[in-house]
Amino acid sequence: REVEEKTVAVDKNLYKGVWVYIEQVNGHIRNVSHELLGEGRKLADAMGQELAAVLIGQDVASLTKDVFASGADKIYLVEGTEFKHYSTDGYTITMTDLINTYRPSVILMGATNDGRDLGPRVACRVGTGLTADCTNLGIDEATGLVAWTRPAFGGNIMATILCPDHRPQMGTIRPKVFKRPEQDFSHTGEIIKVASKVKPEDIRTELIEVIQACTASCNLEEAEIIVSGGRGMCKPENFTLIEELANVLGGAVGASRAAVDAGWIPALNQVGQTGKTVGPKVYFACGISGAIQHLAGMSSSDIVIAINKDADAPIFKMADYGIVGDVLEVIPALIAEFKKL
Ligand code: FAD
Numbered sequence: 001r002e003v004e005e006k007t008v009a010v011d012k013n014l015y016k017g018v019w020v021y022i023e024q025v026n027g028h029i030r031n032v033s034h035e036l037l038g039e040g041r042k043l044a045d046a047m048g049q050e051l052a053a054v055l056i057g058q059d060v061a062s063l064t065k066d067v068f069a070s071g072a073d074k075i076y077l078v079e080g081t082e083f084k085h086y087s088t089d090g091y092t093i094t095m096t097d098l099i100n101t102y103r104p105s106v107i108l109m110g111a112t113n114d115g116r117d118l119g120p121r122v123a124c125r126v127g128t129g130l131t132a133d134c135t136n137l138g139i140d141e142a143t144g145l146v147a148w149t150r151p152a153f154g155g156n157i158m159a160t161i162l163c164p165d166h167r168p169q170m171g172t173i174r175p176k177v178f179k180r181p182e183q184d185f186s187h188t189g190e191i192i193k194v195a196s197k198v199k200p201e202d203i204r205t206e207l208i209e210v211i212q213a214c215t216a217s218c219n220l221e222e223a224e225i226i227v228s229g230g231r232g233m234c235k236p237e238n239f240t241l242i243e244e245l246a247n248v249l250g251g252a253v254g255a256s257r258a259a260v261d262a263g264w265i266p267a268l269n270q271v272g273q274t275g276k277t278v279g280p281k282v283y284f285a286c287g288i289s290g291a292i293q294h295l296a297g298m299s300s301s302d303i304v305i306a307i308n309k310d311a312d313a314p315i316f317k318m319a320d321y322g323i324v325g326d327v328l329e330v331i332p333a334l335i336a337e338f339k340k341l
Pocket of ligand 1: 054154155229230231232233234255256258259270271272273274275278286287288289290291292293294297307308309310313325326327329
């Protein structure tokens with residue numbers, strides 16, 4: 001499709017409100033959408049505007065209570081069989097239509113596979129920009145614009161980006177950089193049902209099969225316990241110790257980039273600046289030195305437990321608990337103890 005390039009700055013006064021795109025998979029709202037509702041609430045309050053959510057799917061009206069409980073004032077609800085699974089075309093057409101009709105000032109989306117697919121396309125269609133993969137949000141005091149923060153130049157600087165001329169101000173935000181808000185199920189709001197404008201021929205792809213790339217053990221973003229291994233695991237076979245400890249604790253397996261680059265574990269498991277951002281209750285760093293790029297992905301963990309044979313390893317500076325010792329001795333001892341519980 002041809003996309004008309006819109007170079008003329010828009011009348012910004014016509015655009016009002018903060019929107020959060022609600023990502024749901026098979027009727028389950030992803031955590032990142034709740035995290036963004038919590039952060040969207042703060043932005044909306046600071047701007048003196050309302051917080052709205054966009055909920056698209058098949059038979060998803062039952063999820064509206066959950067969305068209101070996380071702080072939305074209003075929900076734009078678009079339902080239809082064509083939304084049974086996420087499709088680039090169907091969701092792009094729908095989001096674009098909603099934006100052109102209701103004109104929000106700000107749109108937040110998760111920096112997930114779907115959000116990364118949908119966000120840039122929609123931004124292009126409505127003639128605005130998009131700040132991708134943000135790790136923080138705020139309001140720029142001088143201009144009142146949303147200040148989007150993201151790593152730039154290979155992570156060497158944190159750039160703060162403003163969108164002065166175009167609307168909406170759009171961005172994708174990494175999961176787990178914000179805490180999920182406390183929910184209030186007495187909070188409710190307005191539901192605006194919008195008819196779908198998607199025609200069957202608009203959707204150019206067909207979902208043939210869903211193949212799970214991995215089991216729960218690599219669902220890092222949702223995990224409450226993560227056991228990560230680094231170069232200090234010494235060889236790939238030793239990663240079975242990481243997996244065993246994660247299994248005993250019901251947690252997920254993570255890794256440093258050194259372990260991924262060595263081919264010991266798939267890139268899906270990498271934590272850090274160029275991997276996943278995680279925020280579990282407990283994070284085990286086993287044989288990981290604590291490079292800044294690794295910390296960028298796990299420093300919002302509630303409790304960090306580091307195991308390293310070098311007492312001066314940087315990871316100990318930010319760990320809540322440190323064990324100075326050989327991972328090949330310490331991890332089996334921990335597995336044996338946890339098995340007794
Ligand atoms: P090392 O730094 O080599 O540390 C190994 C540690 O294991 C050492 O502290 C050592 O004392 C300890 N050790 C060794 N043997 C044992 C043993 N038997 N028992 C106990 N401890 C032992 N890294 C990431 O992790 N994630 C990223 O997303 C990421 N993105 C990057 C992006 C850029 C642009 C760049 C430049 C780098 C990035 N890196 C990333 C790489 C990062 O800089 C580090 O090189 C990497 O994190 C190091 O991994 P490590 O801690 O496993 O290895």
